[in-house]
Amino acid sequence: MFAQSPLIKPDDEEMGLQRRLLILSTLMMTGAAVFWSALYGYFGEIGAAAIPGTYVILSLASLLTLKLRHGFTLLRSSQLACSLLLPFFLMWELGGFVNSSAVVVWSFTSPIGALMFAGRRQAALWFIGFILLVSIGSTIEYPAVTIDNLLPAGVVVVLFVMNLSGVSIVAFVMMSYFVKQKNTALDLLSLERRRSEQLIENMLPASISERLKNEQRPIADQLDNVTIIFADIVGFTGYAMDHDPDEIVLLLDRIFSDFDRLSAEQGLEKIKTIGDAYMVCSGLQGTAETNARGAAHFALAAMADLTKIVKEERLDLNLRIGIHTGTVVAGVIGEQKYSYDIWGDAVNIAARLQQTALPGKILISRDTVDLISDHFETVPQGTTTLKGHTPVDTFVLAGSKA
Incomplete structure (x- = not known):
């Protein structure tokens, strides 16, 4: 009452x-x-x-x-x-x-x-x-x-x-x-x-996110035959000096969003972006040959995509890419902001190949060429000296044989 x-x-x-x-x-x-x-x-x-x-x-x-x-x-x-x-x-x-x-x-x-x-x-x-x-x-x-x-x-x-x-x-x-x-x-x-869960799944590979949701820590794996791709936008630093922050972020978002889509189409796993550099890998699932071919398809598509954007926007930018296949250690680090990353000599070689590549070129190692030679055209570059590393046999990825 x-x-x-x-x-x-x-x-x-x-x-x-x-x-x-x-x-x-x-x-x-x-x-x-x-x-x-x-x-x-x-x-x-x-x-x-x-x-x-x-x-x-x-x-x-x-x-x-x-x-x-x-x-x-x-x-x-x-x-x-x-x-x-x-x-x-x-x-x-x-x-x-x-x-x-x-x-x-x-x-x-x-x-x-x-x-x-x-x-x-x-x-x-x-x-x-x-x-x-x-x-x-x-x-x-x-x-x-x-x-x-x-x-x-x-x-x-x-x-x-x-x-x-x-x-x-x-x-x-x-x-x-x-x-x-x-x-x-x-x-x-x-x-x-x-x-x-969706945020974790977007940040991490599906198998890793499941292990993380099940509170499995630490997460660390040694993976063989992983193909690592580094892509760097040549000339972006100069572009950033002459444009407003909004324009810089919008352009970088457009480019990397396209790269995200292309990597997803090939079943690749985006690792991270560092400024105007983009890092992605394949080899967490599937065969070595399939993963290497997916990486090559991504590299060619990314190069074509940036070329299209540069032409449309009349920009003085280019792309150089380095690709290498090898053994890496992969794991999740951090507590507040999870980060899935890979480490190892193979990562260093891929990064050095990207730094050595000429603008507009995709420089790859023999380890990767041996996995994709039946499906892609490559041009030998001989033995290339890499900064901080022993020389390696390199090739320029010219295109797909298909």
């Missing part, structure tokens, strides 16, 4: 929702209290009519102070106290359980509400208070049950139905709201989990 209030301390959005719910429930119960007060007054039970009337006055006064600094706390506290005590006083005034049509059951809304919104510890105190009031009220009925008020017997029966139904409705509404909030929270949690 009397409203109870949420007792949680959520963030600003949640607090706003709780305030609106408290105001709505207070207004609804105030309307019900006006009806009860008028009903008791009509049958001459002035004392009983005064109790819900008091609730109306207290609730309206609390609502008026809601905008004050501690107005929400006042409204919340007054509603909890009223929901617990006033039904008991009303039962006492009407002469016990039977005479009051078990109106004290409305007091149960207080511990129910506290359990939902305040937590088990605070709810236990409100529940103990409810049990004490019911125990005290039972003495009114002892030693015999008698009808001793001005309400007709038929009205007493109707009020029994109204009280029991009313408190059930309030409990149901409260629980429905609780379930709705719980489901909303679970949906948001599920959405955030899916977003996190």
